[in-house]
Amino acid sequence: MTTYNSTNIRNIAIVGHSKCGKTSIAEACLYKSGSIGRLGKTREGTSALDYEPEEIKRKMSINTSLGACEWQGYKINLLDTPGYPDFTSEVQAAMSVSEAALIVVSASSGVEVSTTKAWHYAQKLSLPRAIFINKLDREYVDFNKTIDELRATFGKGVVPIQIPIGQANSFHGVADLITMNTKVLIKNKTQIYDIPDYMKSAVDTARHMLLESIAEFNDELLEKYLDGKEITETETAAALIEGIVNAKIFPVLCGSAEKCVGFRQLLNSIVEYMPTPYFKTxxxxxxxxxxxxxxxxxxxxxxxxxxxxxxxxxxxxxxxxxxxxxxxxxxxxxxxxxxxxxx
CATH class of the missing domain: 2.40.30.10 (Translation factors)
Structure with missing residues (x-):
């Protein structure tokens, strides 16, 4: 059994409204990292995390389940929580022992009651938060509309660090606003490309939103931003980490648990940007x-x-x-x- 220093551990509580896909997201992380060999599905009763007879019968989480995976030399502990309001205590317990919360939002439903409750409880704990917009492969979803709703509800600290490539059935990858490249799923393998010309306008708009938000609490970057100077990938990532740790910036990632799109990027982001327990007192x-x-x-x-x-x-x-x-x-x-x- 591998021994990890606390600097190489990430403890993440996955929270959100019922049926937004929390268990499917945790399952996809375990599958993508190689911790499980088969991608289970809650609705089919084959999930590795919803294993209690009552959970299989009702096709929903009732208890907090703990799943662990290894990624790039790091151990990620995922606490998959129930979204139904009757099990709020499970959510609170999971957050109390986590260094960050991943708040899951369904692209087809937007911000819901339990989304707001989870956010406010994390806020009470001053817990760093990231948001994952799931189900972007569904019909009639609008990523930008969901971002606007999140910012209107939770403030301008909510900023995308990724935007989707394609929509509905054609959704097949994400454009990374930090590294400024695209990652797409082709024949179950993630391929990396430069930003295509047709996406540059959308990427520039989203990146400006990100830079404006991180520059608000970083004087050095604010000066560079106002002077129109280039802000490097390293500077952007460092400012993003600072904003996340201080619960001022809440990055938005996106994907589809159903298609297993966006999960290599999610695991990378958890390792790179989410806080470690080492510095927590x-x-x-x-x-x-x-x-x-x-x-x-x-x-x-x-x-x-x-x-x-x-x-x-x-x-x-x-x-x-x-x-x-x-x-x-x-x-x-x-x-x-x-x-x-x-x-």
């Missing part, structure tokens, strides 16, 4: 002194149990987020709630 109560303390990843061991499930065959299983330090097999830990040591 956790705040909690010291069980011995009852004083509030801050702990970083290198301090003594502390953890938080964010989910416990009971199985009739294997018994009680708890999901633990390690906040600081490390744990080894057969460790004895102090439980502050019960005020005793637990094996």
């Amino acid at each position: 956790s705040v909690g109560v010291n069980p011995l002194t009852q004083e509030i303390e801050e702990r970083s990843t290198e301090d003594a061991f502390s953890s938080f149990i964010f989910k416990t499930v009971v199985d009739q065959f294997i018994g009680r299983t708890s999901y633990v987020k390690i906040l600081s330090g490390s744990i080894t097999e057969n460790s004895t830990l102090y439980n502050p709630n019960e005020k005793k040591l637990n094996d």
Whole structure:
């Protein structure tokens, strides 16, 4: 089993309204990374993440499922949450142990009730957010209209870093506004090309929107932008990371889980732009002194149990987020709630 430093780990909560395609997106990430050999589908009951009998029967997520994949030397933990309002506590628990949230929006439905609820809860936690517009292969979808709705609802910090190539049945790739190239799916392989002439106007408009947003909180880039000087790919990426970490910029990615289009780019973006747990400081109560303390990843061991499930065959299983330090097999830990040591 590969051991990862905390700098090479990404913990992402996938949240959004019911039926927007959260589980399908997590499934596509696992498939594209090679973690699973077959792309399952929720509606067919073959998803690797919706495996409970009730979830298979209802064709919807009821519990938060954890899926993990390896990508370019990084480990990405995906917490796939239910979108139905009755399971809000599952969403909140997943966000509390994540360093970022991926808010999924269906291109055919736009911003919905649970989309807004997930956004506001992430806002309370000051959680960095990215948005993924799914189902761009559907009929009568309008990417630009969805972007306008997102910006009207959540502010001008919402900016696309990709735009789709084609629409409805002809949707087959994305144009990257950071690297300024296009990535298209041809015979199940991603091919990279220069921006075609017919897309340059749309790309220039979207890129100006991106540069305007990141320049607002970066004085150096603002000066270059106002002077009409070129802003390099490296400068754009660095400013984007700064904006994401400080929850000022919320990048919009796009694709289709059904066609598995846009997921190599999504995985790359998670690795390149989303925050690592290494720099996150956790705040909690010291069980011995009852004083509030801050702990970083290198301090003594502390953890938080964010989910416990009971199985009739294997018994009680708890999901633990390690906040600081490390744990080894057969460790004895102090439980502050019960005020005793637990094996």
